[in-house]
Amino acid sequence: MDGSVCVPNTCHICLKEILERQGHPITEEQAWALCYQLCTLLKDYSIDQLGRLIYYCLDWGLDHDVERDLHEALALLVCRMINVNPRTDASLLPIGLPEVIQVCEDRLDGTAQAAHHYKTVCSLLFSETIELYHYIQSYKTCIKVHAWKYVVEEIQSREPLRPCSRTFPSNAYRPPEKLFPFDQLKQVIESKQYTLRKVQVSERKLRERTKEEPCLHERLMAEIRTTDPLELFASCKRRRAVCSCCSNRSQFFTWHNTCSRCDRVVCPSCCVKMRVPYKWCMDLPITFFRKIVLRQSAERDHSHFWRERLSWDCTKVPLVLEALALGSCSQHSLAMRGWHSQDLCIECQGLLEETCETGAFVNCVTGTREI
Template identity: 25%
Template sequence: MARSTNKSSGDGDPRVTASTEHGDGTRDLAEPRELSLEEVLKSYEQPINEEQAWAVCYQCCSGPAQGVRRVKDPSSILLHRDGTVCLRQELRHHEDTDGHCPQTAERQLVQSLGVAIYGALDWGLDDSEERELSPQLEGLIERMVGGSQGGDRSAGNGTTDEGYSGQEEEEEEEEAEGEIRPVCTFRQVMALCASRLANPSLAPEHYQAVCRALFVETLELQTFLIKIRDAKEMLKKISTEDALEDKSTAELDALKHRDWARLWVQLMKELRQGVKLKKVQEQPFNTLPTEFSLTPFEMLMQDIRARRFQLRKVMVSQKKNKTKQYRNEKSLK
């Protein structure tokens, strides 16, 4: 599969409010009404995760697609604050206006969407690297991208698109035949995205919530990076005025955009999934600082006597260690 080029489309969109982009990937935002998937990728400087890929794919297929012939790249996918996703309309060339039947046009759109989603999952990786995907997501993308190969057979059977209720039977047939049947319609893609959930009927709410969170967290990350950039500039001015380079200033300046984005992703993950804290046993309050009232050895022995640590049993020879055992018992008293 072709690797993404990670280039900006450079096409202006009047539906986005004016913003000033800086060389470090941050920009002064005036609360945009929509963000392209490419902007999201550049903000995080890493690919989207699989749950986000499922959500973007589902929301793209559930939204309106009038006047869209193909998905050029992740810049053609537009996320909105409410969690809806739409495709950017592009100017048609004269050679593209000749008649394609609606089924063929939708098949080509599904295929290009699969390539764009894969590009977002593969974004930023070297040519020698390839991201490992779950079998379900990899199968979905393969079936979307393979839509042009088996499209004639699927197009001839128009009844299977209506509701796509025979999905399980078709998958059993595919396993028996040893081939992957391509999906050629938005309805089929949505059915596959919903079927992976424990309750497929909740797919619209779930995937919209995922896209809404992706939009909001991207804006919050961009705001955070702007504050970091401004703080760096202020520290540089202070250091030049004082003619001194503080060590903390140098360490802060060494952190790049990708480092801040990685820390932000880690923080969001911990806030969403929670952090497991270690159990702390109640200890009697001591007015004197323990680290100075006892030596490190005495502190360790105190912890062992109080059984704060569980020591593993070690099997040793009884004859050799009778004297050692006696000495240990004596030291513990």
């Protein structure tokens, strides 16, 4: 990510600087082009490093609670490159550089057209970044030149300088300097404002302090000092890898699915995708929604979704709850492309379904967490 790419007759620029200059993540077409170009040029890099680099460019600048909806083919290719299944913790079939290049070429008609198209996309991204950089530099230069030109014009006009009318007398009041406590005590002793009296020192001995039992804070600090930091880190990581609903543990790494209502970590099997047409619909009361729960096969979910959609009441806002582990890619998922989505655990899903059926409000759901 930090390595620069050398372009003949131009300059060196790294991919991180391109993202910073553009101010937004790359598009899906640019991701395909980068994937093809990197796999054909960088033969020494591992496929896992290239996959994580493409994923970083697609996710650059987004908040941790924002999930980007990618095309199924691109998302599957990135997951196979980093060897992680987005639905479960199971690993996918490994993929090599030739297979990645073949997948990129299959999107277009032929090898020659794919090489020309992807090279053109990368060249446009580079040229746009260079033009933006030159524009910013020229704008800064114009500001400096304009300010200096204004100063030169004032000097050339020979406008006389006005004398300063403000005078400071020699006996003007000056605030006292701030002295340290030691200096203050020294001034008091030198001024002899107070008479010090003699103190007779007795030869008595101080009593030895009895050894008391350490308090709770001291015992806790002693336990922390004697505990290995690696064991503490491993125990915290194990606790984070446990699902809050089914208590299953992650085999590889911690899950990134977090319920937007109760802020608990859940596994993909216990995670539900909640979708509404617009983001501001999340602030509406629960009585404005009509739920569609998709729990069956892809074919049944497809027919159920369109049956509910055709007989829809225009006064209600559609609220679709779909299991994340199903991974449905049918026409009804394409119809919801671009909808605002949030992760929800199965326990909050049951509470939400019960609330939608009864039409009553829940006391613990307030503010922006109306649904």
